[in-house]
Amino acid sequence: MNHKTLLDYINKHINLTVEEEAILFSKVVHRNYLKDQYIVQQGDTCKHTNFIISGCTKTFYMDEKGQEHIVMFSIEDWWTSDLGSFITQTPADFNVQCLENTQLIQFTTESLEALYIEIPKLERFFRKVAERAIVASQKRIIQNFSLSAIERYQIFKKTYPEIDQRVPQYMIASYLGITKEFLSKIKSELIQKQ
Amino acid sequence: MNHKTLLDYINKHINLTVEEEAILFSKVVHRNYLKDQYIVQQGDTCKHTNFIISGCTKTFYMDEKGQEHIVMFSIEDWWTSDLGSFITQTPADFNVQCLENTQLIQFTTESLEALYIEIPKLERFFRKVAERAIVASQKRIIQNFSLSAIERYQIFKKTYPEIDQRVPQYMIASYLGITKEFLSKIKSELIQKQ
DNA sequence: AATGATTGTTAATCTAGTTTAACATCATTT
DNA sequence: AAATGATGTTAAACTAGATTAACAATCATT
Structure with a gap:
């Protein structure tokens, strides 16, 4: 079963009994999306937090000028959703779109609330997930401020080598906050240096 | 007692009994810092998460060139700390410094762990605090990408009018990710338009 | 009241990154 | 094999914002 990926992930943080595992999986939905x-x-209220079993997604924001800004990529073993929309049940600021065929495990607000009551340990688990997300998010803020585009690209490649391979270059430019033309220039400069 | 501020804040999210409130306050430290x-x-391991009762702090990062980058300001009713350092107990990336005399309530990792056991409801509370922090952090990432410095400044003033008043202008420039000279230029342009 | 420290302004020059636009490469479909 | 669409490259002209540097204004402190 594909539930194993999620269980392995959860068991890094808390320990569930076999019964608790069964309760957990009775309340989630396993779902496949196509590329x-x-x-x-964006605009809809986000109904799920999603754990990715396989595949790859981009989370992006479309500004008034129609420009796409990629906030994050997510792959296997990561979470994806518009958390702001999900927790406050207000219209989403972001789109989440599949870059590959993607298998998810979906939690609704209701199923999570029910799970928190039946398995209080899960509060701890999702607190930890949330804490880790804050840390990652704050690291990005620092980097965008204090580093040049070249430095940001180099860090991106080191931090997410898999993603650099799997995703078209113009999307990486969007993630880095620069144009595709400028990323192209950066890359050719980096090659010439070596 | 000054504990009231924290209780009011907690009670927005969960309900504590009088006994639980007593346990909570037996495990925290009330502390005053000077301006x-x-x-x-930065470099030390962060020992506390801090709830601000009064005062104002800046959280900033000092880069290799010795430049200061302000990540956030915090005032009454907000939290402050280097969460990344605190939760992983590794050296802090950030400094947190008081911009005014500041009164805090401090939670250590140990006191929090003890509290989570004695009052499991607090897991839920701190999960919610963490979730809100993610949302705020992601909003900042979007803004830095898709908006010009002028737009970011206008949003800052609208979102945090109190802070705009209480904090020197060059720090606001640092928070916005621009130089103090450029913020000065922006402000005079905005005044001329009206 | 005077001195120096901290904060803010203005203007000239400079640069990282954008825009535009034309072209090249690669994949997919017919 | 040709055609279409998606992705990537290069180069010239442009702009938001940085840097430097000189000067005001505001403030504590003696």
Whole structure:
């Protein structure tokens, strides 16, 4: 079963009994999306937090000028959703779209609330997930401020080598906050130096 | 007692009995810092998460070139610390320094762990605090990407009018990710338009 | 009241990154 | 094999914001 990926992940943080595992999986939905499908759409209220079993997604924001800004990529063993929309049940600021065929495990607000009551340990687990997300998010803020585009690209490649391979270059430019043309220039400069 | 501020804040999210409130306050420390004192220092391991009862702090990062980058300001009713350092107990990336005399309530890792056992409801509370922090952090990432410095400044003023008043202008420039000279230029342009 | 420290302004020059636009490469479909 | 669409490259002209440097204004402190 594909539930194993999620269990392995959870068991890094807390220990569930076999019964608790059964309760957990009775309350989640296993779902497949195709490449290019949207998991969350800007403006809709986000109904799920999603754990990725396989595949790859981009979370992006479309500004008033129609420009796409990629906030994060997510792959196997990561979470994806518009957390802001999900927790406050207000319209989403972000889109989440599949870059590959993607298998998810979905938690609704209701199923999570029910799970928190039946398995209080899960509060701890999701607190830890949230804490880790804050740390990652704050690291990004620092980097965007104090580093040049070249430095940010080099760090990106080191930190997420898999993603650098799997995702088209113009999306990486968007993630880095620069144009695709400038990323292209950076890359050719980096090659010439070596 | 000054504990009231924290209780009011907690009671927005969960309900504590009088006994639980007593347990909570038996495990925290109430502490005063003077203007300019450091609550957290880059390189040290961060020992506390701090709830601010009164005063104002800046959280900043000092880069290799010796430049200061302000990640956030915090005032009454907000939390401050280097969460990344605190939760992983590794050296802090950030400094937290008081911009005014500041009164805090401090939670250590040990007191929090003990509290989570004695009052499991607090897991939920701190999960919610963490979730809100993620949302705020992600909003900042979007803004830095898709908006010009002028737009970011206008949003800052609207979102945190109190802070705009209480904090020197060059620090606001640092928070916005621009130089103090450029912020000065922006402000005079905005005044001329009206 | 005077001195120096801290904060803020203005203007000239400079640069990292954008825009535009034309072209090249690669994949997918017919 | 040709055609279409998606992705990537290069180069010239442009702009938001940085840097430098000189000067005001505001403030504590003696």
